[in-house]
Amino acid sequence: MTATTEDAANAVPDHDNGPGRDHTDLHTTVVDWFDAHARDLPWRRPEAGAWGVMVSEFMLQQTPVARVLPVYEQWLARWPRPADLAAEPSGEAVRAWGRLGYPRRALRLHGAAAAIAERHGGDVPGEHAQLLALPGVGEYTAAAVASFAYGQRHAVLDTNVRRVFARAVTGRQYPPNATTAAERKLARALVPQEAALAARWAAATMELGALVCTARGPECERCPIAAQCAWQLAGAPEYEGPPRRTQSYAGTDRQVRGRLLAVLRDSAGPVPQAALDRVWHEPVQRARALDGLVSDGLVEPLEGGAYRLPQT
DNA sequence: TATGCGTGGTT
DNA sequence: TAACCAAGCAT
Incomplete structure (x- = not known):
């Protein structure tokens, strides 16, 4: 595979992700911050x-x-x-x-x-x-x-981590729309060698993105790595790139599906067709949405035109 | 790789 | 007040 424009655009300077580089200080700083600021969430x-x-x-x-x-x-x-x-x-x-x-x-x-x-x-x-x-x-x-759950060593790359790395390492305000090979490579290069530390690093980078390095209004004053952040050091340049298109919702099949399923969810037994017909005025879109729910296995059609949540 | 897939709080 | 955003997955 040849280097694409995107790869080049997301390339990380050698001093940041060179193979075998030691990131001990970074790991320690972020994990220490996590130990002090992590939310007490039940699944943790x-x-x-x-x-x-x-x-x-x-x-x-x-x-x-x-x-x-x-x-x-x-x-x-x-x-x-x-x-x-x-x-x-x-x-x-x-x-x-x-x-x-x-x-x-x-x-x-x-x-x-x-x-x-x-x-x-x-x-x-x-x-x-x-x-x-x-x-x-x-x-x-x-x-x-x-x-x-198992304390294993993996690169855990979610939207929070992608944003943290985009800023702290790559010097951009936002990561690309879709996850790139360059991002995966960077994430892998930054995973601590020891499994237990790697697991804490994963949770810590996610938490940093969720609490401090947020999409809008990042609180860089509270960030433990602000002094080393490539984006900060570059003067916090505005995002350049393709518009990050936001998904429309009003009037879409998704909205219709949501309304149909809400009726089914809130009903103990089968729901007659007539009750579903009331959630959306346009019959073609309504039927399409209902068909979609059935083919997705979210709704079960019954004899006589009624519907219910799947019994299997 | 681009798109469809819910919902509701925030700015 | 629309638009943005929230620990993605399947196709």
Whole structure:
């Protein structure tokens, strides 16, 4: 593969990521900051276990911590082990998901629990490859669970870490739209050698991005590495690059799906077609959205035109 | 690689 | 007040 413009644009100076470079001071500074400032989140407590970590990671995919907290607590109380969730219909997972958004995650978490019960004796696997094979688990989540729950050494590259590295190392206000090979390479180069430290580094860099090095209004005065931050040293230049397009929502199928599913979720039994028809005026889009929910396995059609959450 | 996929708080 | 943003994944 030839070097692309993007690769060149995201190249990191040799003095920052040269192979074998020692980043001990950086690791120490960030991890010490984490020890002093980390939030006390339930999935970080020892009693959460690997299942707690996995549940939290699913819920935190694109959903803020504050909204996850109450649902997480109820979820773990009801389904303390993967097999407990696997024993229930997937519709119960969708219902318990509530308004966290992206309800396909609930379906995938249920599927992951079933796979864990069947293939792994009911225990969340510790191997990255086995985690990655579970529904709803991608590169980030596999690395996060292996790192946080099992103390393994992985590059954990989420949106927070990408932003921290973009600023502190690459000198840009924001990372590229899509994760690049250069970002992955940099993340790997910065992982501490020792596994236990690597796991703390992963959590610490994420926390720094979540609390201090935020997307809007970063609080550089509070940042432990502001003095070494490439973006700060460059004078905090504004982001240059393709517009980071924000997703529209109003009037989309997603909005219609959300309304349809809300009715199903809040209803104990089957919902007649007529009740669903009331959530959206435009019949073609309404039917398309409902079809999509059915084909996604989020909704089950019944004889006679009624619908319900899946019973399987 | 670009797109679809929810929801609600913040600026 | 729209736009932005939030621990991504699957296709």
